[in-house]
Amino acid sequence: MLxxxxxxxxxxxxEGEGGGVEFPPINLIVKWPAAFGDGQWYAFNKxxxxxxxxxxxxxxxxxxxxxxxxxxxKGIQNVMETSIDFVEDQIVLPAIGPDGxxxxxxxxxxxxxxxxxxxxxxxxxxHMPANARMANPLLLALTAWVMFIxxxxxxxxxxxxxxxxxxxxxxxxxxxxxxxxxxxxxFLIRPFSLAVRLFANMLAGHIxxxxxxxxxxxxxxxxxxxxxxxxxxxxxxxxxxxxxxxxFLQAFIFSLLTAVYIGGALHPAH
Amino acid sequence: MSALTNxxxxxxxxxxAEATADEAKxxxxxxxxxxxxxxxxxxxxxxxxxxxxxxxxxxxxxPESAGQVQTTMFLGIAxxxxxxxxxxxxxxxxxxx
Numbered sequence: 001m002l003x004x005x006x007x008x009x010x011x012x013x014x015e016g017e018g019g020g021v022e023f024p025p026i027n028l029i030v031k032w033p034a035a036f037g038d039g040q041w042y043a044f045n046k047x048x049x050x051x052x053x054x055x056x057x058x059x060x061x062x063x064x065x066x067x068x069x070x071x072x073x074k075g076i077q078n079v080m081e082t083s084i085d086f087v088e089d090q091i092v093l094p095a096i097g098p099d100g101x102x103x104x105x106x107x108x109x110x111x112x113x114x115x116x117x118x119x120x121x122x123x124x125x126x127h128m129p130a131n132a133r134m135a136n137p138l139l140l141a142l143t144a145w146v147m148f149i150x151x152x153x154x155x156x157x158x159x160x161x162x163x164x165x166x167x168x169x170x171x172x173x174x175x176x177x178x179x180x181x182x183x184x185x186x187f188l189i190r191p192f193s194l195a196v197r198l199f200a201n202m203l204a205g206h207i208x209x210x211x212x213x214x215x216x217x218x219x220x221x222x223x224x225x226x227x228x229x230x231x232x233x234x235x236x237x238x239x240x241x242x243x244x245x246x247x248f249l250q251a252f253i254f255s256l257l258t259a260v261y262i263g264g265a266l267h268p269a270h
Numbered sequence: 271m272s273a274l275t276n277x278x279x280x281x282x283x284x285x286x287a288e289a290t291a292d293e294a295k296x297x298x299x300x301x302x303x304x305x306x307x308x309x310x311x312x313x314x315x316x317x318x319x320x321x322x323x324x325x326x327x328x329x330x331x332x333p334e335s336a337g338q339v340q341t342t343m344f345l346g347i348a349x350x351x352x353x354x355x356x357x358x359x360x361x362x363x364x365x366x367x
Contacts, residue, residue, distance in 0.1 A: 026366040094341050193352045200355035203362070253348045260345065 029210050030132060030203070050130040054116035058109065087111055087255065095259035096266060103262055106147070110140065111255040114198065118247035121205060122240050129202040129247070134195070141195035144258040149187075152265030163268040194257060201250050205243045212236040277305075303364035310357020317350040 032046040065080035073081050087108050092100045117130035131137050152160030164186050165179050212235050219229030325343040329336045 026362070090341060094338065193349075196359060197348060197352050197355055200358050204355075204358055249344075253344055256341070256345060257348060 023211065023214055029206065030128075032128070046126075046128055047130050047133050047136070050117055050120045050126065050128065051113075051136060053120075054113045054130060057116055058112040083112075084108060090252070091256050091259045095256060096263035099266065100259065100263060103147075103151075103259070107255050107259055110143075110258060111251050114140065114254050115248060115251035118202060118250055119244075121202065121209070121247060122244050127209070129206055131198050131250075132202040132206045134199050137195040137198040140198070140254065141191040144194060144254075144261060145187075145191040147258070148261040148265045151262050152268070155266060156268065160265060160268060190261060194254065198250055198254055201246060205239075205246055208239055209236065209243060212239060299364045303361045306364060307357050307361040310360070311354050314350050314354035318347055321346045321350060 034043040034045045035049075037043045061076065062080055065077040069077060084104070088101070088104060091107055091111075092104050096103065114131060117136060120126045121129035121132075149160075152164070156163065165182055166175055167178065167182065170178055212232055216229055216232045216236055219232055220226065222229075322343065325339050325346075328339045332339075
Protein backbone atom coordinates (compact mmCIF):
# COMPACT_ATOMS: atom_id res chain seq x y z
CA MET A 1 0.00 0.00 0.00
CA LEU A 2 2.81 2.36 0.93
CA UNK A 3 4.59 1.98 -2.39
CA UNK A 4 1.42 2.75 -4.35
CA UNK A 5 0.75 5.86 -2.29
CA UNK A 6 4.23 7.27 -2.81
CA UNK A 7 4.28 6.56 -6.53
CA UNK A 8 6.69 8.96 -8.29
CA UNK A 9 4.42 8.82 -11.35
CA UNK A 10 2.08 11.09 -9.39
CA UNK A 11 4.82 13.68 -9.25
CA UNK A 12 5.53 13.30 -12.96
CA UNK A 13 1.84 13.59 -13.76
CA UNK A 14 1.72 16.83 -11.80
CA GLU A 15 4.27 18.42 -14.12
CA GLY A 16 3.14 20.87 -16.77
CA GLU A 17 2.70 20.05 -20.45
CA GLY A 18 5.49 22.37 -21.67
CA GLY A 19 8.26 20.49 -19.90
CA GLY A 20 8.69 23.26 -17.33
CA VAL A 21 9.04 22.55 -13.65
CA GLU A 22 5.70 22.57 -11.91
CA PHE A 23 5.57 21.65 -8.27
CA PRO A 24 2.77 19.43 -7.02
CA PRO A 25 0.04 21.17 -5.03
CA ILE A 26 0.40 20.95 -1.27
CA ASN A 27 -2.58 18.61 -0.89
CA LEU A 28 -0.89 16.04 -3.11
CA ILE A 29 2.15 15.79 -0.85
CA VAL A 30 0.60 15.87 2.63
CA LYS A 31 -2.93 14.52 2.19
CA TRP A 32 -3.31 10.77 1.89
CA PRO A 33 -6.43 8.88 0.89
CA ALA A 34 -7.95 6.70 3.57
CA ALA A 35 -7.43 2.96 3.18
CA PHE A 36 -10.82 2.35 4.73
CA GLY A 37 -13.50 4.25 6.64
CA ASP A 38 -13.17 7.39 4.51
CA GLY A 39 -14.97 10.29 6.17
CA GLN A 40 -15.70 8.31 9.34
CA TRP A 41 -14.09 8.80 12.74
CA TYR A 42 -12.09 5.58 12.21
CA ALA A 43 -10.66 6.66 8.83
CA PHE A 44 -7.28 4.96 8.51
CA ASN A 45 -4.64 6.42 6.20
CA LYS A 46 -0.86 6.44 5.90
CA UNK A 47 -0.41 8.86 8.83
CA UNK A 48 -2.46 6.58 11.09
CA UNK A 49 -0.42 3.57 9.95
CA UNK A 50 2.86 5.38 10.72
CA UNK A 51 1.53 6.45 14.11
CA UNK A 52 0.58 2.84 14.88
CA UNK A 53 4.09 1.72 13.91
CA UNK A 54 5.56 4.50 16.05
CA UNK A 55 3.55 3.18 18.97
CA UNK A 56 4.11 -0.55 18.44
CA UNK A 57 7.84 -0.61 17.57
CA UNK A 58 9.05 0.77 20.95
CA UNK A 59 6.63 -1.55 22.77
CA UNK A 60 8.00 -4.59 20.92
CA UNK A 61 11.62 -3.48 21.30
CA UNK A 62 11.30 -2.86 25.03
CA UNK A 63 9.37 -6.11 25.48
CA UNK A 64 12.12 -8.04 23.66
CA UNK A 65 14.78 -6.25 25.72
CA UNK A 66 13.05 -6.86 29.04
CA UNK A 67 11.93 -10.43 28.38
CA UNK A 68 15.20 -12.06 29.41
CA UNK A 69 16.68 -9.21 31.44
CA UNK A 70 20.09 -10.05 32.84
CA UNK A 71 22.36 -8.07 35.15
CA UNK A 72 25.03 -7.85 32.45
CA UNK A 73 23.09 -6.62 29.41
CA LYS A 74 23.85 -7.92 25.95
CA GLY A 75 22.27 -7.70 22.51
CA ILE A 76 19.03 -5.75 22.27
CA GLN A 77 18.88 -5.17 26.02
CA ASN A 78 22.13 -3.24 25.69
CA VAL A 79 20.72 -1.00 22.94
CA MET A 80 17.52 -0.18 24.80
CA GLU A 81 19.35 0.49 28.07
CA THR A 82 21.61 2.90 26.20
CA SER A 83 18.58 4.74 24.86
CA ILE A 84 17.08 5.03 28.35
CA ASP A 85 20.43 6.25 29.65
CA PHE A 86 20.47 8.88 26.92
CA VAL A 87 17.03 10.22 27.91
CA GLU A 88 18.04 10.09 31.58
CA ASP A 89 21.38 11.88 31.20
CA GLN A 90 20.51 14.37 28.47
CA ILE A 91 16.87 15.19 29.20
CA VAL A 92 15.66 14.27 32.69
CA LEU A 93 18.67 15.07 34.91
CA PRO A 94 19.63 18.47 33.38
CA ALA A 95 16.04 19.68 32.98
CA ILE A 96 14.22 18.37 36.07
CA GLY A 97 16.79 16.88 38.42
CA PRO A 98 16.94 13.62 40.37
CA ASP A 99 13.30 13.89 41.49
CA GLY A 100 12.23 13.88 37.84
CA UNK A 101 12.99 10.18 37.41
CA UNK A 102 9.30 9.33 37.85
CA UNK A 103 8.59 11.16 34.55
CA UNK A 104 11.23 9.12 32.68
CA UNK A 105 8.77 6.54 31.23
CA UNK A 106 6.57 9.27 29.77
CA UNK A 107 9.52 11.13 28.26
CA UNK A 108 11.04 7.93 26.82
CA UNK A 109 7.76 6.98 25.11
CA UNK A 110 7.30 10.55 23.86
CA UNK A 111 10.85 10.57 22.46
CA UNK A 112 10.45 7.25 20.67
CA UNK A 113 7.00 8.04 19.26
CA UNK A 114 8.18 11.37 17.79
CA UNK A 115 11.48 9.97 16.54
CA UNK A 116 9.95 7.02 14.71
CA UNK A 117 7.18 9.22 13.29
CA UNK A 118 9.84 11.63 12.00
CA UNK A 119 12.10 8.87 10.65
CA UNK A 120 9.45 7.90 8.11
CA UNK A 121 10.36 11.11 6.30
CA UNK A 122 13.53 9.46 4.99
CA UNK A 123 12.50 5.78 4.98
CA UNK A 124 12.09 4.73 1.32
CA UNK A 125 8.59 3.75 0.12
CA UNK A 126 7.09 5.90 2.87
CA HIS A 127 8.66 9.38 2.62
CA MET A 128 6.11 11.05 4.84
CA PRO A 129 6.78 12.27 8.39
CA ALA A 130 3.75 11.53 10.56
CA ASN A 131 4.37 14.79 12.42
CA ALA A 132 3.97 16.91 9.28
CA ARG A 133 0.21 16.79 9.88
CA MET A 134 -0.89 19.09 12.69
CA ALA A 135 -2.96 16.42 14.50
CA ASN A 136 0.04 14.49 15.87
CA PRO A 137 2.12 17.44 17.21
CA LEU A 138 -1.02 19.09 18.58
CA LEU A 139 -2.00 16.02 20.57
CA LEU A 140 1.56 15.60 21.86
CA ALA A 141 1.73 19.28 22.85
CA LEU A 142 -1.63 19.01 24.63
CA THR A 143 -0.30 15.97 26.52
CA ALA A 144 2.75 17.98 27.62
CA TRP A 145 0.50 20.93 28.55
CA VAL A 146 -1.85 18.85 30.68
CA MET A 147 1.18 17.11 32.20
CA PHE A 148 3.06 20.20 33.37
CA ILE A 149 -0.02 22.01 34.66
CA UNK A 150 -1.11 18.79 36.40
CA UNK A 151 2.33 18.38 38.02
CA UNK A 152 2.25 22.00 39.21
CA UNK A 153 -1.24 21.71 40.66
CA UNK A 154 -0.46 18.35 42.30
CA UNK A 155 2.72 19.49 44.04
CA UNK A 156 1.88 23.09 44.89
CA UNK A 157 -1.95 23.10 44.82
CA UNK A 158 -3.20 26.56 43.83
CA UNK A 159 0.15 28.03 44.83
CA UNK A 160 1.40 26.95 41.40
CA UNK A 161 -1.00 29.30 39.63
CA UNK A 162 0.00 32.09 42.01
CA UNK A 163 3.71 31.47 41.34
CA UNK A 164 3.14 31.26 37.59
CA UNK A 165 0.93 34.32 37.25
CA UNK A 166 2.40 36.52 40.03
CA UNK A 167 6.17 35.86 40.01
CA UNK A 168 7.72 36.96 43.33
CA UNK A 169 10.07 39.94 43.50
CA UNK A 170 8.12 42.15 41.10
CA UNK A 171 6.81 45.57 42.23
CA UNK A 172 3.06 45.45 42.89
CA UNK A 173 2.08 47.93 40.17
CA UNK A 174 3.92 45.96 37.48
CA UNK A 175 1.60 42.95 37.98
CA UNK A 176 -0.84 44.81 35.72
CA UNK A 177 1.67 44.23 32.92
CA UNK A 178 3.40 41.02 34.04
CA UNK A 179 0.37 38.85 34.82
CA UNK A 180 -1.25 38.96 31.34
CA UNK A 181 2.13 38.36 29.69
CA UNK A 182 2.90 35.42 31.99
CA UNK A 183 -0.58 33.98 31.41
CA UNK A 184 -0.18 34.21 27.64
CA UNK A 185 3.35 32.81 27.55
CA UNK A 186 2.85 29.97 30.04
CA PHE A 187 -0.62 28.71 29.26
CA LEU A 188 -1.20 29.60 25.61
CA ILE A 189 2.08 30.19 23.75
CA ARG A 190 3.92 27.19 25.29
CA PRO A 191 1.69 24.44 23.86
CA PHE A 192 1.22 26.39 20.61
CA SER A 193 4.96 26.84 20.02
CA LEU A 194 5.68 23.21 21.02
CA ALA A 195 3.21 21.98 18.40
CA VAL A 196 4.19 24.47 15.70
CA ARG A 197 7.92 23.83 16.15
CA LEU A 198 7.61 20.11 15.48
CA PHE A 199 4.97 20.50 12.75
CA ALA A 200 6.71 23.27 10.80
CA ASN A 201 10.13 21.62 11.01
CA MET A 202 8.86 18.35 9.62
CA LEU A 203 6.66 19.97 6.97
CA ALA A 204 9.53 22.21 5.84
CA GLY A 205 11.84 19.19 5.55
CA HIS A 206 9.19 17.25 3.64
CA ILE A 207 8.63 20.11 1.17
CA UNK A 208 12.41 20.50 0.77
CA UNK A 209 12.82 16.84 -0.15
CA UNK A 210 9.81 16.96 -2.51
CA UNK A 211 11.24 20.07 -4.20
CA UNK A 212 14.59 18.47 -4.89
CA UNK A 213 12.99 15.18 -5.99
CA UNK A 214 10.75 16.99 -8.50
CA UNK A 215 13.71 19.05 -9.68
CA UNK A 216 15.88 15.96 -10.14
CA UNK A 217 13.20 14.03 -12.04
CA UNK A 218 12.40 17.00 -14.27
CA UNK A 219 16.04 17.75 -15.08
CA UNK A 220 16.72 14.07 -15.83
CA UNK A 221 13.72 13.96 -18.18
CA UNK A 222 14.81 17.16 -19.95
CA UNK A 223 18.10 15.52 -20.93
CA UNK A 224 20.46 18.39 -21.89
CA UNK A 225 20.57 19.63 -18.30
CA UNK A 226 21.81 16.30 -16.97
CA UNK A 227 24.79 17.92 -15.18
CA UNK A 228 22.51 20.24 -13.24
CA UNK A 229 20.34 17.21 -12.58
CA UNK A 230 23.34 15.50 -11.01
CA UNK A 231 23.92 18.51 -8.76
CA UNK A 232 20.28 18.51 -7.78
CA UNK A 233 20.50 14.80 -7.00
CA UNK A 234 23.56 15.43 -4.82
CA UNK A 235 21.60 18.09 -2.94
CA UNK A 236 18.73 15.61 -2.50
CA UNK A 237 21.12 13.07 -0.96
CA UNK A 238 22.66 15.73 1.29
CA UNK A 239 19.27 16.97 2.48
CA UNK A 240 18.13 13.40 3.15
CA UNK A 241 21.08 13.06 5.52
CA UNK A 242 20.25 16.44 7.03
CA UNK A 243 16.61 15.45 7.57
CA UNK A 244 17.78 12.21 9.20
CA UNK A 245 19.53 14.43 11.76
CA UNK A 246 16.56 16.81 12.09
CA UNK A 247 14.26 13.86 12.82
CA PHE A 248 16.36 12.98 15.85
CA LEU A 249 16.93 16.60 16.92
CA GLN A 250 13.24 17.50 16.90
CA ALA A 251 12.33 14.44 18.97
CA PHE A 252 15.10 15.41 21.41
CA ILE A 253 14.03 19.07 21.61
CA PHE A 254 10.35 18.21 22.08
CA SER A 255 11.13 15.84 24.98
CA LEU A 256 13.66 18.30 26.43
CA LEU A 257 11.18 21.19 26.39
CA THR A 258 8.49 19.01 27.94
CA ALA A 259 10.98 18.10 30.68
CA VAL A 260 11.90 21.78 31.17
CA TYR A 261 8.23 22.73 31.54
CA ILE A 262 7.64 19.88 34.02
CA GLY A 263 10.78 20.94 35.91
CA GLY A 264 9.53 24.54 36.01
CA ALA A 265 6.21 23.40 37.44
CA LEU A 266 7.94 21.14 39.98
CA HIS A 267 10.38 23.79 41.26
CA PRO A 268 8.70 27.11 40.45
CA ALA A 269 11.22 29.21 42.40
CA HIS A 270 13.63 29.46 39.48
CA MET B 271 8.92 50.26 4.81
CA SER B 272 7.62 52.35 1.90
CA ALA B 273 10.06 50.55 -0.41
CA LEU B 274 8.44 47.27 0.53
CA THR B 275 4.91 48.51 -0.05
CA ASN B 276 6.05 50.03 -3.36
CA UNK B 277 7.49 46.67 -4.41
CA UNK B 278 4.24 44.93 -3.50
CA UNK B 279 2.26 47.55 -5.41
CA UNK B 280 4.51 47.10 -8.46
CA UNK B 281 3.96 43.35 -8.42
CA UNK B 282 0.22 43.87 -8.13
CA UNK B 283 0.27 46.42 -10.98
CA UNK B 284 1.53 43.68 -13.31
CA UNK B 285 -1.61 41.63 -12.72
CA UNK B 286 -3.51 41.74 -16.02
CA ALA B 287 -6.82 43.54 -15.86
CA GLU B 288 -8.71 40.46 -17.01
CA ALA B 289 -7.33 38.29 -14.14
CA THR B 290 -10.09 36.79 -12.04
CA ALA B 291 -10.36 37.48 -8.33
CA ASP B 292 -8.87 34.04 -7.55
CA GLU B 293 -5.83 34.65 -9.73
CA ALA B 294 -5.27 38.10 -8.27
CA LYS B 295 -5.52 36.61 -4.77
CA UNK B 296 -3.03 33.86 -5.69
CA UNK B 297 -0.54 36.39 -7.08
CA UNK B 298 -0.85 38.70 -4.08
CA UNK B 299 -0.60 35.70 -1.75
CA UNK B 300 2.51 34.32 -3.44
CA UNK B 301 4.36 37.66 -3.40
CA UNK B 302 3.32 38.29 0.19
CA UNK B 303 4.35 34.78 1.18
CA UNK B 304 7.89 35.19 -0.10
CA UNK B 305 8.26 38.52 1.65
CA UNK B 306 6.80 37.17 4.90
CA UNK B 307 9.21 34.25 5.11
CA UNK B 308 12.20 36.31 4.02
CA UNK B 309 11.57 38.89 6.74
CA UNK B 310 10.82 36.23 9.36
CA UNK B 311 14.15 34.49 8.66
CA UNK B 312 16.35 37.55 9.31
CA UNK B 313 15.95 37.84 13.08
CA UNK B 314 16.24 34.16 14.00
CA UNK B 315 19.19 33.86 11.58
CA UNK B 316 21.12 36.53 13.46
CA UNK B 317 19.92 35.14 16.80
CA UNK B 318 20.94 31.54 16.18
CA UNK B 319 24.30 32.59 14.76
CA UNK B 320 25.05 34.69 17.83
CA UNK B 321 23.80 31.97 20.19
CA UNK B 322 25.83 29.15 18.67
CA UNK B 323 28.91 31.38 18.41
CA UNK B 324 28.71 32.17 22.11
CA UNK B 325 28.13 28.50 22.93
CA UNK B 326 31.23 27.49 20.92
CA UNK B 327 33.22 30.13 22.77
CA UNK B 328 31.98 28.82 26.11
CA UNK B 329 32.83 25.23 25.13
CA UNK B 330 36.31 26.26 23.98
CA UNK B 331 36.99 28.05 27.24
CA UNK B 332 35.61 25.32 29.47
CA PRO B 333 35.59 21.99 27.64
CA GLU B 334 34.52 20.17 30.82
CA SER B 335 31.14 21.95 30.77
CA ALA B 336 30.53 21.17 27.09
CA GLY B 337 27.63 18.79 27.77
CA GLN B 338 25.68 21.29 29.83
CA VAL B 339 26.35 24.13 27.38
CA GLN B 340 25.18 21.95 24.53
CA THR B 341 21.85 21.12 26.17
CA THR B 342 21.24 24.79 26.97
CA MET B 343 22.26 25.72 23.43
CA PHE B 344 19.67 23.38 21.92
CA LEU B 345 17.03 24.88 24.23
CA GLY B 346 17.94 28.39 23.10
CA ILE B 347 17.94 27.37 19.45
CA ALA B 348 14.49 25.83 19.89
CA UNK B 349 13.08 29.06 21.32
CA UNK B 350 14.76 31.31 18.74
CA UNK B 351 13.89 29.09 15.82
CA UNK B 352 10.17 29.17 16.70
CA UNK B 353 9.90 32.68 15.22
CA UNK B 354 11.26 31.58 11.85
CA UNK B 355 8.96 28.56 11.89
CA UNK B 356 5.91 30.72 12.56
CA UNK B 357 7.03 32.75 9.52
CA UNK B 358 7.16 29.49 7.55
CA UNK B 359 3.62 28.62 8.66
CA UNK B 360 2.47 32.09 7.52
CA UNK B 361 4.18 31.35 4.18
CA UNK B 362 2.21 28.10 3.83
CA UNK B 363 -1.05 29.82 4.79
CA UNK B 364 -0.55 32.68 2.30
CA UNK B 365 0.70 30.50 -0.53
CA UNK B 366 -1.55 27.47 -0.35
CA UNK B 367 -4.69 28.32 1.61
